[in-house]
Amino acid sequence: MANLKQLAQSLGLSITTVSRALDGYSDVSAATRERVREAAEKTGYRPNASARRLRKQRAELVAVTLPSDPGHIGPPHFLDMLSGCAEHLASAGLNLVIAPVPRGESEVEICRRFVDGRRVDAMLLVRTKRRDERVEFLQSRGIPFVTNGRTESLEPHAYIDGDGFAGFLAATRRFQATGHRRIGHIAGPQEYYFAHVRRMGWQAAMDDAGLDPDLCAEGAPTEQGGYLAALDLLRRPSRPSALVCATDEMAIGALRALREIDGGDHISVVGHDDLPIGAYTSPSLSTMRMTGENLGASFASLLLRAIAGEPAAQLQELHAIEFVDRDSHRRPHVAA
Amino acid sequence: MANLKQLAQSLGLSITTVSRALDGYSDVSAATRERVREAAEKTGYRPNASARRLRKQRAELVAVTLPSDPGHIGPPHFLDMLSGCAEHLASAGLNLVIAPVPRGESEVEICRRFVDGRRVDAMLLVRTKRRDERVEFLQSRGIPFVTNGRTESLEPHAYIDGDGFAGFLAATRRFQATGHRRIGHIAGPQEYYFAHVRRMGWQAAMDDAGLDPDLCAEGAPTEQGGYLAALDLLRRPSRPSALVCATDEMAIGALRALREIDGGDHISVVGHDDLPIGAYTSPSLSTMRMTGENLGASFASLLLRAIAGEPAAQLQELHAIEFVDRDSHRRPHVAA
DNA sequence: CTTGACTCCCAAAACGTTTTGGAGAATTCT
DNA sequence: AGAATTCTCCAAAACGTTTTGGGAGTCAAG
Known part of the structure; x- marks a missing residue:
């Protein structure tokens, strides 16, 4: 019928x-x-879904934009997150559409297409930049949205993020507590909020301890980027004895660099994201991860509340970072 | 405006x-x-998208069902595939929605919701079973769809699949050529087409060579499943000297089992899927993978042609399997 | 001058649902 | 008994687009 x-x-x-x-x-x-x-x-x-959508003036859809450039596509278990999010949205009658960004097109362009064409009721943004034009656009349109990661936008918006500053501060302090003094940081592109705030955490710990925060190298958020950045740091006159890396991918690249260099096995490393692959590297990768379970459900819940009209300032979740200790963060080192 | x-x-x-x-x-x-x-x-x-959809009687959407149970969620770079597929669909005005299957609900139920509610123009199915009720349902409704993996359905349907039979036949023969005679198979759940056909490939190679295909153990398509299946095989009176594993995840579990057992480092292993993690196991995992690049685009193209009304029999792609040689497939072994 | 072809435009119908604003019948209250 | 209230139900409007089936003009050919 x-x-x-x-x-x-x-x-x-x-x-x-x-x-x-x-x-x-x-x-x-x-x-x-x-x-x-x-x-x-x-x-x-x-x-008929189309008829109902037209009549009710609701698209019953939420879009998530997928960055197409390589490396660090949001959290490690990204697909699980999406799946969980979609599942929770579905129980409220919403479906999740994925919106990849084709080469040559900007992410704002995609947002515009979805928003102005009334194709979605809300959007989910991943991998935020410090100054994120997608956020600015969505705010100007007044459409509900939630980001994975904070921004430096003046107007508050809904987000879920890990407390990268505190995490990297703690990780650096832990190295200091075990006698490290030359602690390097392998940073991601500073336009990304997560990369910037992680560097700030490392730097604050160095500053507080009266250590010079000069051992910092920035690279692409990929294995190769981490490898190159590590080589940069290792070639400097005063080598680091420990490396705090912005992401696990970069940390794995750093481990490769250490393998190639004399005395590299005395240098400790810690990453962030808890990629499954970290359990299989040698040495196995010590890392950090955002606390909280079923992240997808949290995103879905925030999205639904945003759609229901709750003010953005009430829709912000900052999760603590916890350590995942394996081998790479406590390699025997020679104190300075 | x-x-x-x-x-x-x-x-x-x-x-x-x-x-x-x-x-x-x-x-x-x-x-x-x-x-x-x-x-x-x-x-x-x-x-307004809803209005156009209603008028044109097309949902402008394609859904892909995500199995929620753990392990082997389709091909390794699943998200990349989805992203590529969505990107190509988008250039034809279609969006891709992900349809996870909530606990307690069957995959057919989800299909029914999408199809009968006219929410989609076509569907993309992953992880097919030999007898797949989703396929039967969609065929009964006459809605276009493409599967990742074949089925034993009598009526032809559009699919993209790797030639697992040929791949596992070749892998087993390669072991035979290097002197192995006791070649075991770690099989996935036989209700899945891919798992069944891979086992058949191994078995055919054993039969052809006049070897007894009795060293076979079935398990869940997960690391743990592979671990348990490997232990089973290793405890038998006549141990295998090589293992052909249905998936990389299972192969990694098998490697763990070998590490725990006496003489395990003389046993060769090969997996399938080319998971990135395989490069980091020890020994690094030799594996196989489906040939062809930009799989997502292929899926999108097939979907579009199916929507355009091309008969399913013309929309079937069987891709060859190629070896990805690392260390685990040629460990020094003692010939029988 | 009429006919036919062509160019440019439009009114109205349709797509299938939800919602508004009652209408008629049945029931209860005074 | 009459008035007020409650129960059921429904016709029609609306959502915003695309498509159908023309309707005026203009121009060239007959």
């Missing part, structure tokens, strides 16, 4: 009554309601 | 003309066409 009209006709009822019966309104008698429900069940009737 | 009506009014034209001008029909003069286009550009007008 394709139609509401056909279903109504076959029951000898009006379209209105059938529609309201299925929606459980009280102004249709229990008897007919049941009769309608049975008929709908039997014929497998489902309301 | 929200409306076509408003845009038309502001231009002193009819809705019809504006609509046709924007769609580039020839029955509107070049002058007005240009005038309309400029106005639309300036006001940032985008047609």
Whole structure:
């Protein structure tokens, strides 16, 4: 049974009554309601989604933009996150569409397409930059959205983020507590909020301890980027004895650099993200990760609340960072 | 500018003309066409997607169902594949929605919701079973779909798959050529097509060589499943000297089992999928993978052709399997 | 001058649903 | 008994687009 009209006709009822019966309104008698429900069940009737969306002025969709450039595509278990998010959204009648950014097109362009074409009720943004034009655009349009990662936007917006500053501060302090003094940082591109704030955490710990925060090298957030940045640091006159790396991918690149260099196995390393692969590197990679479980559900919940109209300032979650200790962070080193 | 009506009014034209001008029909003069286009550009007008969908009777959406149970979620670079697929679909005006399967609900139920609610124009199915009720359902509804993996369905359907039979046949023969005679197989759940056909490939090579194909253990398609299956094989009176594993995850579990057992480092292993993690195991994991690049684009292309009405029999791609040689497949072994 | 072809435009119908604003019948209250 | 209230139900409007089936003009050919 394709139609509401056909279903109504076959029951000898009006379209209105059938529609309201299925929606459980009280102004249709229990008897007919049941009769309608049975008929709908039997014929497998489902309301046409496009028609409902048009009438209700809701797209019943949420889009997530996928950056297409390589490296660090949000959190490690990104697909699991998406899946969990989609599952929770689905129970509220929303579906999640993925919006990859084709080469040559900007992420704002994609947002514009989705928002101005009324294709979505809300958006989910990953990999925020410190100054993120997507955020600015969505704010200007007034459409609900949640980001994975903070920004430096003046107006508050909904986000979920890990406290990278505190995490990298703690990681650096832990190295200091075990006698390290020349602690280097392998930084990601500073335009990204997460990369910047992680560097700030490392730097604050160095400053507080009265150590010179000069052992810093920036690279692409990839294995290769970490490798090159590590080589840079290792070639300097005063070598680091420990490396705090912005991401696990970069840390794995750093481990490769250490393997190639004399005395590299005395240098400790810690990363961030808890990539599964870290358990298999040699040495196995000590790392950090954001606390909290079922991240996808959290994103979904925030999105739903944003759609319901809750102010953005109430929709911000900053999660603590915890250590995942393996071998790479405590290699025997020679104190300065 | 929200409306076509408003845009038309502001231009002193009819809705019809504006609509046709924007769609580039020839029955509107070049002058007005240009005038309309400029106005639309300036006001940032985008047609309301829901309205167009309702009118054109097309959802402009394709759904992909994500199995929620753990392990082997399709190919290794699954997210990349989805992203590539979505990107290609987008250039044809289609968006990709992800449809996770909540606990307690069957995958067919999800398909039914999407198909009967006219929410999608086509579907993408991953991880096919030999007898796949999703395939049967979609065929009964006559909706276009493409699967990642074949099935034993009598009626042909569109798919992209790797030639697992040939791949596992070749892998087993290669072991035979280097003197192995007791070659074991760690099999995935035989209800899955890929798992079944890979086992058949191994078995055919053993049969052809006149060897007894009794060293086979089945397990869950996970690291733990591979670990347990390997232990099973290693405890048998006549141990294998080489293991052909249905997936890399299982192979990695097998490597763990070998590490725990006496003489395990004389046993060769090969997996399938080319997981990135395989480069970091010790020994590094030799594996296989499906040939062909930009798989996502291939899926998108097949989906579009299916939507366009091409018969399913013309939409089947069987890709060859190639070896990715690392260390684990040639460990020094003692011949029988 | 008429006919036919061509160019440019438009009114109205349709897509399938939800919601508004009652209408008629049945019931309860005064 | 009449008035007020409650129960059921429904016709029609609306959501914003695309498409159908023409309707005026203009121009060239007959």
